[in-house]
Amino acid sequence: MSDVLAALTAGIRTEPLDGSSAAASGIAARWFVPGRIEVLGKHTDYAGGRSLLAAVDAGHTITAVPRGDRALQVHSEGADGAVTLGLDEASARPAEQADAQTAEQTDGHWGGYVRTVVERLEKNFPGRLRGADVTVTSTLPLAAGMSSSSALVVGLALALIDLSGIAADPAFTREITTTEQLGEYCGTIENGQSFGTLAGDRGVGTFGGSGDHTAMLCGRRDALVQYSFCPVRHERTIALGPELTFVVAVSGVEAEKTGSARDDYNRVSLAVAEILRRWHEDTGRADASLADAVAGGPAAVQRLRTLVAADGYLVGRLEQFLAESERIVPAAAVALEDGDLAEFGRLVDESQAGAEDGLRNQVPETSSLQRLARGLGAHAASAFGAGFGGSVWALVPTADAEDFAARWLDAYRAEHPERTRAAASLARPGGAARRLAG
Known part of the structure; x- marks a missing residue:
């Protein structure tokens, strides 16, 4: 059992406190939830990649x-x-009213994420949630590709589950026995899907996966982790020595998943659903993910290519997934593990090209940042996150990281002077979410 689930179940309060006894107890739940860098795996998680x-x-x-x-x-x-x-009131609200209110709040207001978490927990574990005063503080840049919204979902879920003793509920213990499963469940809170017998709800209106949530709950200090999804499975941990540091440059183009930007984001994920729909119709199979379809036999990939051949965007989306999930991610992990930074950088460049040409989710600013980073000598660099803005990471020698960040930002501002909110910071793998002393 990993630390996050162990913390939720250690000394658990099996019966919710009621009325004044809850407030008088002084018991508080306090959690730190990290942001994440998606080093590789662009839009692969919800496809099972x-x-x-x-x-x-x-x-x-x-x-x-x-x-x-x-x-x-x-x-x-x-x-x-x-x-x-x-x-x-939340538990008694008619579904259509809840949908309308959630849609209104997620279109540009962080409160929609709060409501989504609360309504899902109340639906899955009726009557268990305690009333609470909740405070959120952050060192994480908002709308910059670091997944601040998913960190909010995970953090609220952990704090409310902890405070309310939900981890002792039979409905919880029946479905969630590993931290990986907890990450997958948090992903379904956000995307609205069901998780086993824990019925889904509307979610926040984006059709993503659980990669962000898994990184936050299962990340390792001073290491990268390789996971596959649908279901979540740990495949490899790769140490990142102290001689290397990530520099993260924020483009100044907000990577929002709300309002009109949500349609662009969902086009990428809905393309996977369409490919899988065509596969189901053509083969009669019931594969749950695109990765399952790809693994369906020696002729599966060619059959998939035939099914999408008439749609240019679906062709690019399929090829990006096949390259990223089946070849680039595992090969890059091995290269990094072997210390072959040149090969690692080459593979990351290929991943970036797949995002630009296959996903078509990059903007000129993120493409510029990636190109400039490589030109300035970064071992590797890539845009990450949902796309359509956000951030780019660069892997550089730790001794040169601060100077590199300044030079990178200067070069970017020279090309995009209008992006006055651009910024750069240093980051290292800092470990998974953790319970803090009250």
Whole structure:
């Protein structure tokens, strides 16, 4: 059992405190949840593919203090306003009303993520949630590809599960016995899918996977982790020595998954669903993921290519997945493990090209950052996250990291002077989410 699930189940409060006893107890749940760098594995997780991930040393701290009523108040120091929810009202709200309110709040307001977490936990574990005053503080850049929104989902879920003793609920223990499964469940909170007998809800309106959530819950300090998905399976851990550091450059183009940007993001994921639909119709098989279809036999890949041949975007999407998941991720992990940084960099360049030509989710700014980083001598560099903005990572010698960050940012600003919010910072793998002393 890994540390996150062990922390949730150690000294668990099996019965929710009620009324004034909850507020008087002074018990608080406090968690740190890191952001993540998706080193490789662009849009592979929800297709059952592979990713190479790092949990970084910046993130959200979520503190939940029990109240004497069934109300939840959430305040974020990094965002405007506060969110107040009546838990009994949330559980009784008709589905169509909940859908409308969630859609309204996720279109440009962080409160939609709060409501999504609360309504899903209340639906799956009715009556267990305690009222709480929740505070969110953060060292993580917002809307910059570091997955601040998923970190909020994971952090709220951990704090509320912890405070309310949900990890002792039979519905929880029946479905979630590993931290990997907890990560997958958190992914379904966000995308709205069911997880075993834990029924899904609307989610936040984006059709993503659980790669971000897995990185945050299962990352290792001073190492990268390779996972495959649907279901989540650990495949490899690769140490990252102290001589190497990630420099993360924020492009200044916000990588939002809300409002109009959500349609662009969903086009990438819905393309996978369409490929799989055609596969099911043509073969009569019931493969749960694109990766399962690819593994369906020696002729499977050619059959898939035939099924999408008339649609240029689906062709590019399929080829990007095949290259990224089946070849680039495992080969790059081996190259990094062997210390072959030249080969690692070559494979990462190929991944970046797949994002630009296959996913078509890059903007000129992220493409420029990747090209400039390589020109300035980075061992490897790639855009990461949902795309359509966000950040680019560069892997450089630690001794040169601060100077590299300054030179990289100067070169980028010379090409894109309008991006006044561009910034660069250093990051190392900092380990998984962890419970903090109250």
